[in-house]
Amino acid sequence: MTEQEIITTVNAALVEEFELDATDMQPELSIYQDLGLDSLDTVDMVIVLEGTFNFKIREEAEIKKIRTLGDIHAFVQRKLSAEA
Amino acid sequence: MLTEQIKTILMNLWVYSLLLLATAIGIILTPVLIAGFVITYRWNLARVVRHMIWLYGRVWLLIIYPFVDFKREGVADENIPPNCVFVINHLSFFDTYFMGSLPSSDVTFAVRSWPFKMFWYHFFMRLAGYLEVEELSWQQTLDKGLSILHGGGAVLFFPEGHRSRTGQLQRFYSGAFKMAVASGRPIVPLCIMGTDRLLPPGRKHLKPSTVRLRVLAPVDSADYGEEGGHRRLRKEVKAQIAQELELMRHLNIDETVGGSA
Numbered sequence: 001m002t003e004q005e006i007i008t009t010v011n012a013a014l015v016e017e018f019e020l021d022a023t024d025m026q027p028e029l030s031i032y033q034d035l036g037l038d039s040l041d042t043v044d045m046v047i048v049l050e051g052t053f054n055f056k057i058r059e060e061a062e063i064k065k066i067r068t069l070g071d072i073h074a075f076v077q078r079k080l081s082a083e084a
Numbered sequence: 085m086l087t088e089q090i091k092t093i094l095m096n097l098w099v100y101s102l103l104l105l106a107t108a109i110g111i112i113l114t115p116v117l118i119a120g121f122v123i124t125y126r127w128n129l130a131r132v133v134r135h136m137i138w139l140y141g142r143v144w145l146l147i148i149y150p151f152v153d154f155k156r157e158g159v160a161d162e163n164i165p166p167n168c169v170f171v172i173n174h175l176s177f178f179d180t181y182f183m184g185s186l187p188s189s190d191v192t193f194a195v196r197s198w199p200f201k202m203f204w205y206h207f208f209m210r211l212a213g214y215l216e217v218e219e220l221s222w223q224q225t226l227d228k229g230l231s232i233l234h235g236g237g238a239v240l241f242f243p244e245g246h247r248s249r250t251g252q253l254q255r256f257y258s259g260a261f262k263m264a265v266a267s268g269r270p271i272v273p274l275c276i277m278g279t280d281r282l283l284p285p286g287r288k289h290l291k292p293s294t295v296r297l298r299v300l301a302p303v304d305s306a307d308y309g310e311e312g313g314h315r316r317l318r319k320e321v322k323a324q325i326a327q328e329l330e331l332m333r334h335l336n337i338d339e340t341v342g343g344s345a
Contacts, residue, residue: 017315018255019254019255019256020255036255038257039221039222040222040257040258040259040262041257041258044258044312044315047311047312047315051312
Protein backbone atom coordinates (compact mmCIF):
# COMPACT_ATOMS: atom_id res chain seq x y z
CA MET A 1 0.00 0.00 0.00
CA THR A 2 1.43 3.39 -0.94
CA GLU A 3 1.50 6.33 1.47
CA GLN A 4 -1.27 8.04 -0.47
CA GLU A 5 -3.40 4.87 -0.48
CA ILE A 6 -3.03 4.62 3.29
CA ILE A 7 -4.06 8.25 3.74
CA THR A 8 -7.06 7.81 1.45
CA THR A 9 -8.14 4.59 3.18
CA VAL A 10 -7.78 6.03 6.69
CA ASN A 11 -9.70 9.17 5.72
CA ALA A 12 -12.48 7.20 4.03
CA ALA A 13 -12.88 4.93 7.07
CA LEU A 14 -13.06 7.87 9.49
CA VAL A 15 -15.42 9.85 7.26
CA GLU A 16 -17.77 6.87 7.11
CA GLU A 17 -17.59 6.05 10.82
CA PHE A 18 -17.83 9.55 12.26
CA GLU A 19 -19.89 11.20 9.50
CA LEU A 20 -17.15 13.73 8.81
CA ASP A 21 -16.90 15.98 5.78
CA ALA A 22 -14.37 14.46 3.37
CA THR A 23 -13.14 17.95 2.43
CA ASP A 24 -12.19 18.59 6.08
CA MET A 25 -9.67 15.77 6.24
CA GLN A 26 -6.47 17.79 6.45
CA PRO A 27 -3.53 16.09 8.22
CA GLU A 28 -2.79 19.05 10.51
CA LEU A 29 -6.27 19.02 12.04
CA SER A 30 -6.75 17.98 15.65
CA ILE A 31 -9.00 14.96 15.86
CA TYR A 32 -10.55 16.43 19.03
CA GLN A 33 -10.86 20.19 18.52
CA ASP A 34 -11.25 20.25 14.74
CA LEU A 35 -12.92 16.94 13.89
CA GLY A 36 -14.98 16.81 17.11
CA LEU A 37 -14.03 13.31 18.24
CA ASP A 38 -14.25 12.46 21.93
CA SER A 39 -12.50 9.87 24.06
CA LEU A 40 -15.09 7.20 23.23
CA ASP A 41 -14.62 7.91 19.54
CA THR A 42 -10.94 7.07 19.82
CA VAL A 43 -11.94 3.60 21.05
CA ASP A 44 -14.24 3.28 18.04
CA MET A 45 -11.47 4.62 15.82
CA VAL A 46 -9.19 1.80 16.92
CA ILE A 47 -11.88 -0.78 16.10
CA VAL A 48 -12.42 0.84 12.70
CA LEU A 49 -8.70 0.95 11.87
CA GLU A 50 -8.23 -2.66 13.00
CA GLY A 51 -11.11 -3.74 10.78
CA THR A 52 -9.90 -1.69 7.82
CA PHE A 53 -6.24 -2.72 7.91
CA ASN A 54 -6.65 -6.13 9.52
CA PHE A 55 -4.14 -5.54 12.31
CA LYS A 56 -4.30 -5.29 16.11
CA ILE A 57 -3.39 -1.94 17.61
CA ARG A 58 -5.49 -1.57 20.76
CA GLU A 59 -2.58 -2.43 23.06
CA GLU A 60 -0.19 0.00 21.39
CA ALA A 61 0.92 2.81 23.70
CA GLU A 62 1.38 5.10 20.70
CA ILE A 63 -2.37 5.29 20.22
CA LYS A 64 -2.64 7.51 23.29
CA LYS A 65 -0.24 10.04 21.73
CA ILE A 66 -2.35 10.59 18.62
CA ARG A 67 -3.57 14.18 18.38
CA THR A 68 -3.94 14.98 14.68
CA LEU A 69 -5.19 13.23 11.58
CA GLY A 70 -1.60 13.23 10.32
CA ASP A 71 -0.58 11.33 13.48
CA ILE A 72 -3.05 8.60 12.51
CA HIS A 73 -1.69 8.42 8.96
CA ALA A 74 1.89 8.17 10.25
CA PHE A 75 0.95 5.60 12.89
CA VAL A 76 -0.80 3.35 10.37
CA GLN A 77 2.09 3.67 7.94
CA ARG A 78 4.61 2.64 10.62
CA LYS A 79 2.41 -0.24 11.74
CA LEU A 80 1.96 -1.58 8.19
CA SER A 81 5.70 -1.20 7.44
CA ALA A 82 6.60 -3.09 10.61
CA GLU A 83 4.27 -5.91 9.70
CA ALA A 84 5.42 -6.13 6.06
CA MET B 85 -49.23 39.13 9.74
CA LEU B 86 -50.15 41.64 12.47
CA THR B 87 -52.27 38.99 14.19
CA GLU B 88 -49.31 36.65 14.16
CA GLN B 89 -47.05 39.31 15.70
CA ILE B 90 -49.59 40.05 18.42
CA LYS B 91 -49.95 36.34 19.12
CA THR B 92 -46.17 35.99 19.40
CA ILE B 93 -45.95 38.93 21.83
CA LEU B 94 -48.81 37.54 23.92
CA MET B 95 -47.20 34.11 23.93
CA ASN B 96 -43.88 35.43 25.20
CA LEU B 97 -45.54 37.49 27.94
CA TRP B 98 -47.69 34.53 28.95
CA VAL B 99 -45.13 31.74 28.78
CA TYR B 100 -42.11 33.51 30.26
CA SER B 101 -44.04 35.15 33.10
CA LEU B 102 -45.84 31.93 34.06
CA LEU B 103 -42.65 29.90 33.72
CA LEU B 104 -40.86 32.36 35.98
CA LEU B 105 -43.70 32.16 38.47
CA ALA B 106 -43.80 28.35 38.35
CA THR B 107 -40.02 28.24 38.81
CA ALA B 108 -40.14 30.62 41.78
CA ILE B 109 -43.01 28.74 43.44
CA GLY B 110 -41.26 25.44 42.77
CA ILE B 111 -38.04 26.68 44.39
CA ILE B 112 -39.89 28.04 47.43
CA LEU B 113 -41.88 24.85 47.88
CA THR B 114 -38.91 22.55 47.27
CA PRO B 115 -38.24 21.61 50.92
CA VAL B 116 -41.93 20.85 51.56
CA LEU B 117 -42.29 18.90 48.32
CA ILE B 118 -39.14 16.90 48.97
CA ALA B 119 -40.30 16.00 52.48
CA GLY B 120 -43.76 15.09 51.15
CA PHE B 121 -42.45 12.80 48.40
CA VAL B 122 -39.88 11.15 50.68
CA ILE B 123 -42.57 10.37 53.26
CA THR B 124 -45.15 9.27 50.67
CA TYR B 125 -43.00 7.21 48.30
CA ARG B 126 -39.87 6.43 50.39
CA TRP B 127 -37.72 7.59 47.48
CA ASN B 128 -34.18 8.86 47.90
CA LEU B 129 -33.46 12.56 47.34
CA ALA B 130 -32.25 12.21 43.73
CA ARG B 131 -35.34 10.23 42.76
CA VAL B 132 -37.61 12.83 44.39
CA VAL B 133 -35.90 15.70 42.56
CA ARG B 134 -36.19 13.84 39.24
CA HIS B 135 -39.90 13.49 39.93
CA MET B 136 -40.18 17.20 40.69
CA ILE B 137 -38.38 18.08 37.46
CA TRP B 138 -40.79 15.81 35.59
CA LEU B 139 -43.72 17.63 37.25
CA TYR B 140 -42.12 20.92 36.19
CA GLY B 141 -42.20 19.56 32.62
CA ARG B 142 -45.91 18.80 33.08
CA VAL B 143 -46.49 22.37 34.23
CA TRP B 144 -44.59 23.57 31.16
CA LEU B 145 -46.95 21.58 28.92
CA LEU B 146 -49.92 23.30 30.60
CA ILE B 147 -48.37 26.76 30.28
CA ILE B 148 -47.65 26.44 26.56
CA TYR B 149 -50.99 24.78 25.78
CA PRO B 150 -52.71 27.92 24.35
CA PHE B 151 -49.86 28.55 21.88
CA VAL B 152 -48.26 25.21 21.12
CA ASP B 153 -50.08 22.32 19.49
CA PHE B 154 -48.25 19.45 21.19
CA LYS B 155 -48.88 15.73 20.86
CA ARG B 156 -46.92 12.69 21.96
CA GLU B 157 -47.31 9.87 19.47
CA GLY B 158 -46.05 6.35 18.88
CA VAL B 159 -45.50 3.63 21.45
CA ALA B 160 -48.05 3.57 24.28
CA ASP B 161 -47.05 4.22 27.89
CA GLU B 162 -47.30 0.58 28.92
CA ASN B 163 -44.86 -0.48 26.17
CA ILE B 164 -42.12 1.95 27.18
CA PRO B 165 -39.75 0.06 29.51
CA PRO B 166 -39.11 2.11 32.68
CA ASN B 167 -35.41 1.33 32.75
CA CYS B 168 -34.19 2.02 29.27
CA VAL B 169 -31.83 4.37 27.47
CA PHE B 170 -33.71 7.12 25.66
CA VAL B 171 -32.02 8.82 22.71
CA ILE B 172 -33.52 11.91 21.13
CA ASN B 173 -32.61 14.38 18.41
CA HIS B 174 -31.87 17.90 19.67
CA LEU B 175 -33.31 21.12 18.25
CA SER B 176 -33.99 23.50 21.10
CA PHE B 177 -33.27 24.40 24.72
CA PHE B 178 -36.88 23.47 25.48
CA ASP B 179 -36.60 19.89 24.13
CA THR B 180 -35.95 18.67 27.67
CA TYR B 181 -39.15 20.29 28.97
CA PHE B 182 -41.25 18.09 26.69
CA MET B 183 -39.90 15.02 28.49
CA GLY B 184 -42.59 15.77 31.02
CA SER B 185 -44.86 13.89 28.60
CA LEU B 186 -42.98 10.63 29.13
CA PRO B 187 -44.80 8.16 31.38
CA SER B 188 -42.05 7.75 33.99
CA SER B 189 -40.57 10.53 36.06
CA ASP B 190 -37.43 8.55 36.81
CA VAL B 191 -35.35 9.82 33.90
CA THR B 192 -31.76 10.95 34.41
CA PHE B 193 -30.43 13.29 31.73
CA ALA B 194 -26.89 12.81 30.45
CA VAL B 195 -25.87 16.26 29.24
CA ARG B 196 -22.89 18.43 28.47
CA SER B 197 -21.63 21.05 30.92
CA TRP B 198 -23.44 24.15 29.66
CA PRO B 199 -26.89 23.40 31.17
CA PHE B 200 -25.15 23.02 34.53
CA LYS B 201 -23.87 26.60 34.17
CA MET B 202 -27.39 28.04 34.56
CA PHE B 203 -27.39 28.79 38.29
CA TRP B 204 -31.17 28.45 38.68
CA TYR B 205 -31.04 24.88 37.34
CA HIS B 206 -27.58 23.84 38.53
CA PHE B 207 -28.65 23.02 42.09
CA PHE B 208 -31.57 20.83 40.99
CA MET B 209 -29.58 19.07 38.28
CA ARG B 210 -26.93 18.15 40.84
CA LEU B 211 -29.57 16.98 43.34
CA ALA B 212 -31.25 14.91 40.61
CA GLY B 213 -27.95 13.16 39.89
CA TYR B 214 -27.85 14.23 36.25
CA LEU B 215 -24.76 13.05 34.40
CA GLU B 216 -22.41 15.84 33.32
CA VAL B 217 -20.67 13.91 30.58
CA GLU B 218 -17.98 16.52 29.90
CA GLU B 219 -16.85 16.49 33.52
CA LEU B 220 -17.08 12.77 34.24
CA SER B 221 -14.78 10.19 32.70
CA TRP B 222 -16.53 7.65 30.50
CA GLN B 223 -16.08 4.99 33.19
CA GLN B 224 -17.73 7.23 35.79
CA THR B 225 -20.60 8.02 33.40
CA LEU B 226 -21.03 4.34 32.62
CA ASP B 227 -20.94 3.27 36.28
CA LYS B 228 -23.51 5.88 37.30
CA GLY B 229 -25.68 5.06 34.29
CA LEU B 230 -25.60 1.32 35.00
CA SER B 231 -26.52 1.96 38.61
CA ILE B 232 -29.55 4.03 37.51
CA LEU B 233 -30.64 1.46 34.91
CA HIS B 234 -30.24 -1.50 37.26
CA GLY B 235 -32.14 0.48 39.89
CA GLY B 236 -35.18 0.78 37.63
CA GLY B 237 -34.63 4.26 36.19
CA ALA B 238 -33.98 5.49 32.65
CA VAL B 239 -31.11 7.53 31.23
CA LEU B 240 -31.70 10.03 28.44
CA PHE B 241 -29.03 11.12 25.95
CA PHE B 242 -28.92 13.67 23.16
CA PRO B 243 -26.53 11.64 21.00
CA GLU B 244 -25.86 14.61 18.69
CA GLY B 245 -24.25 16.43 21.62
CA HIS B 246 -25.49 19.84 20.43
CA ARG B 247 -28.70 21.42 19.22
CA SER B 248 -28.93 21.27 15.45
CA ARG B 249 -28.55 24.69 13.81
CA THR B 250 -29.99 23.48 10.52
CA GLY B 251 -32.82 21.22 11.65
CA GLN B 252 -30.94 18.32 10.11
CA LEU B 253 -29.78 15.37 12.18
CA GLN B 254 -26.08 15.63 13.08
CA ARG B 255 -23.58 12.87 13.75
CA PHE B 256 -24.34 10.62 16.72
CA TYR B 257 -21.84 10.02 19.51
CA SER B 258 -21.52 6.51 20.93
CA GLY B 259 -22.06 6.90 24.69
CA ALA B 260 -25.78 6.08 24.84
CA PHE B 261 -25.33 2.99 22.71
CA LYS B 262 -22.35 1.70 24.67
CA MET B 263 -24.35 2.15 27.88
CA ALA B 264 -27.35 0.29 26.45
CA VAL B 265 -25.20 -2.64 25.31
CA ALA B 266 -23.29 -2.73 28.62
CA SER B 267 -26.52 -2.72 30.65
CA GLY B 268 -28.48 -5.06 28.39
CA ARG B 269 -31.36 -2.57 28.56
CA PRO B 270 -33.22 -1.45 25.43
CA ILE B 271 -32.74 1.80 23.55
CA VAL B 272 -35.95 3.79 23.07
CA PRO B 273 -35.55 6.27 20.20
CA LEU B 274 -37.48 9.55 20.49
CA CYS B 275 -38.07 11.95 17.59
CA ILE B 276 -38.95 15.55 18.32
CA MET B 277 -40.04 18.02 15.69
CA GLY B 278 -41.16 21.65 15.82
CA THR B 279 -39.15 22.90 18.83
CA ASP B 280 -36.79 24.55 16.35
CA ARG B 281 -39.68 26.81 15.40
CA LEU B 282 -40.65 27.31 19.05
CA LEU B 283 -37.14 28.40 20.08
CA PRO B 284 -34.14 27.59 17.88
CA PRO B 285 -30.56 28.21 19.07
CA GLY B 286 -29.72 31.91 18.88
CA ARG B 287 -33.27 33.26 19.32
CA LYS B 288 -34.68 34.41 22.65
CA HIS B 289 -38.35 34.89 21.88
CA LEU B 290 -40.78 32.01 21.46
CA LYS B 291 -43.01 31.49 18.45
CA PRO B 292 -46.30 29.57 18.33
CA SER B 293 -45.64 26.16 16.89
CA THR B 294 -46.69 22.58 16.38
CA VAL B 295 -44.51 20.14 18.32
CA ARG B 296 -44.58 16.39 17.94
CA LEU B 297 -42.73 13.88 20.09
CA ARG B 298 -42.83 10.40 18.63
CA VAL B 299 -41.73 7.39 20.67
CA LEU B 300 -40.34 4.57 18.52
CA ALA B 301 -40.37 0.89 19.40
CA PRO B 302 -37.69 -0.18 21.89
CA VAL B 303 -34.58 -1.70 20.32
CA ASP B 304 -33.20 -4.70 22.19
CA SER B 305 -29.51 -4.05 22.87
CA ALA B 306 -28.92 -7.77 23.50
CA ASP B 307 -28.82 -8.23 19.72
CA TYR B 308 -25.70 -6.03 19.55
CA GLY B 309 -23.39 -7.83 21.97
CA GLU B 310 -20.58 -8.51 19.51
CA GLU B 311 -17.32 -6.54 19.77
CA GLY B 312 -18.05 -2.98 18.65
CA GLY B 313 -21.76 -3.84 18.42
CA HIS B 314 -22.66 -0.44 19.86
CA ARG B 315 -21.49 1.10 16.56
CA ARG B 316 -23.99 -1.00 14.62
CA LEU B 317 -26.68 -0.13 17.17
CA ARG B 318 -25.83 3.58 16.84
CA LYS B 319 -26.05 3.50 13.05
CA GLU B 320 -29.31 1.54 12.99
CA VAL B 321 -31.02 3.72 15.60
CA LYS B 322 -29.86 6.88 13.84
CA ALA B 323 -31.27 5.56 10.56
CA GLN B 324 -34.60 4.87 12.30
CA ILE B 325 -34.75 8.37 13.78
CA ALA B 326 -33.79 9.98 10.46
CA GLN B 327 -36.44 7.99 8.59
CA GLU B 328 -39.13 8.81 11.17
CA LEU B 329 -38.28 12.52 11.21
CA GLU B 330 -38.60 12.56 7.43
CA LEU B 331 -42.04 10.94 7.69
CA MET B 332 -43.06 13.41 10.40
CA ARG B 333 -41.95 16.36 8.25
CA HIS B 334 -44.01 15.12 5.32
CA LEU B 335 -46.99 14.53 7.57
CA ASN B 336 -46.63 18.01 9.02
CA ILE B 337 -46.46 19.54 5.54
CA ASP B 338 -49.54 17.56 4.51
CA GLU B 339 -51.41 18.72 7.63
CA THR B 340 -50.37 22.33 7.02
CA VAL B 341 -51.46 22.18 3.39
CA GLY B 342 -54.67 20.38 4.38
CA GLY B 343 -55.30 22.87 7.17
CA SER B 344 -54.91 25.90 4.96
CA ALA B 345 -56.86 24.48 2.00
